Amino acid sequence: MSGAPVLVGCSHGTDNRRGREAIHAILADVAAARPDLDVREAFVDVQQPEVADVVAGALADAGAAVVVPLLLSVGFHVKVDIAAAVDVPGAAAALPLGPDDTLVDILADRLAAAGLRDDDALVLAAAGSSDPAAVPAVEAMAAGLAARLGRPRDAVVIGYGAGATPRVPEAVALARAGGRRVVVASYLLAHGYFHDRVLEAGADVVSAPLAPDARLAELVLRRYDEAAVEVAATPTG
Structure with a gap:
């Protein structure tokens, strides 16, 4: 293998224009921060190209991804x-972005920008x-967000858009x-289907999604570097 593995940033995919732009901005920031890397975008649903096709192309071009x-x-x-x-051979997957303290910091900043008050209930x-x-x-x-805000852990109620309970409207209720006034911290990467459902869940205030934010590129590169070591240590046959 010559050179660094191709970095394939793989998101879910969305029909939402703002969501697409936010995800693309993460990878644009990654490429700007590490101009030596070949950075490519892939998806598991909704958008093209599919992740398997991008990995195949990266292996053909660079031998590693x-x-x-x-x-x-x-998740699935x-x-x-x-x-x-x-x-x-030659490919590996990094860990997903969360959980991570970087995301806690971004969430806290989004809540501050949304006007979170000390007496607000938080979801x-x-x-x-x-x-x-x-x-x-x-x-x-x-737990990390509660600690960051100086609140007890049980003062942050969790709500889910799908797959687990309580759902966001139940958590808001x-x-x-x-x-008290209810503020929702959107633990979502970008605008799209789930953020639209959060906006309809009955909260008084909903914070913006995590992206775009330059700190996400730093997190992506950290995940990449951790997994690239594994690729370098694995024989490709």
Whole structure:
């Protein structure tokens, strides 16, 4: 293998224009931060090109590829779609972006920009997954956010868009039980289907998604570097 593995940034895909632009901005920031890297975009649903095709092209061109899931937790797309795409010599998958302290920092900044007050009730809204492994990842983020804001862990109510309960509208109703204003922290990477559902969930304030944010590129590169070591150490046959 000569040179560094191709970095394949793989997201879910969305029909939402703002969401597409935000995800593309992450990879543009990655390319700007590391101009020596070949950075390519791939998707597991909705958009093209598919991740398996991008990995195949990267292997043909460079002999090695690392797929960085532009996803916030382990789930079906990481364990099935991306895992299948890298099940070839010279390819590997990095860990998903979350949970991570960088994401906690961005969430806290989004809430500050949205006008979070000390007496507000707080809901952390996640997309959710049918994979049980995604739940501990979201709970870790809720704990990190609570600590970052100086609140008890149980002061951050978790709501899911799908795959787990309570759903976001239920979480908002639960948080409102004390009669306080309810603010939702959008633990979502970009605008799209799930963020639209969060906006309809009955909260008083909803923070912006995580992207775009230059810190996401730093996180992507950290995940890439961790997995690139594995690729370099694996014989390609």
